[in-house]
Amino acid sequence: MAKKIYxxxxxxxxxxxxxxxFGIEYISSEIDINxxxxxxxxxxxxxxxxxxxxxxxxxxxxxxxxxxxxxVIQKYNGNLVFTGVSSHGDSFASELCPLLKDxxxxxxxxxxxxxxxxxxxxxxxxxxxxLIAYKTSCKxxxxxxxNNSIFVFTSPSSVQCFLKNYDWNESYLAVCIxxxxxxxxxxEINYKISSKTSIExxxxxxxxxxx
Numbered sequence: 390m391a392k393k394i395y396x397x398x399x400x401x402x403x404x405x406x407x408x409x410x411f412g413i414e415y416i417s418s419e420i421d422i423n424x425x426x427x428x429x430x431x432x433x434x435x436x437x438x439x440x441x442x443x444x445x446x447x448x449x450x451x452x453x454x455x456x457x458x459x460x461v462i463q464k465y466n467g468n469l470v471f472t473g474v475s476s477h478g479d480s481f482a483s484e485l486c487p488l489l490k491d492x493x494x495x496x497x498x499x500x501x502x503x504x505x506x507x508x509x510x511x512x513x514x515x516x517x518x519x520l521i522a523y524k525t526s527c528k529x530x531x532x533x534x535x536n537n538s539i540f541v542f543t544s545p546s547s548v549q550c551f552l553k554n555y556d557w558n559e560s561y562l563a564v565c566i567x568x569x570x571x572x573x574x575x576x577e578i579n580y581k582i583s584s585k586t587s588i589e590x591x592x593x594x595x596x597x598x599x600x
Contacts, residue, residue: 397547410550438522482509500524
């Protein structure tokens with residue numbers, strides 16, 4: 390019998406069960422977006438959040454960390470000018486440094502972040518502000534989990550909120566979307582990391598572990 394795969398967010402995929410251990414709350418703002426030359430997005434949720442209270446962002450040059458984020462910018466008719474190659478926050482910052490000289494920049498982000506993107510840009514004399522547009526909060530979950538299940542963790546929040554709800558069973562297997570997310574797992578938990586920072590790639594890894 391194939392092992393059960395749980396995805397720790399609300400996106401739907403065939404053969405995968407969602408385990409929603411955290412939620413997203415948008416934080417509205419009266420910010421004048423038009424005073425900026427460039428917007429940085431490292432998350433799709435940041436786009437959903439800012440679009441919920443200010444449509445003017447669509448007219449400003451947008452810089453996306455990865456193709457998935459870039460696709461959402463385009464879907465919302467934003468002005469995508471650059472998509473990162475590395476898909477990791479600190480490396481993305483290094484990619485941005487030569488592109489953002491002499492620009493006034495706004496980084497639209499979550500209340501908690503794990504990269505040093507802002508500091509890296511500031512150290513290169515980039516004029517950058519931050520807008521906290523959303524936050525994550527853990528949900529209480531009481532679903533009974535099967536032994537030998539595989540859990541796909543797509544963010545540090547997914548790890549933290551899972552561990553608030555459940556003790557780790559040694560029969561479980563973990564798949565992480567990247568090194569940063571994996572760092573939030575307790576040291577005794579073995580895990581696999583997908584070769585690309587995409588949920589689809591994580592699910593492929595999980596499916597290989599099902600057998």
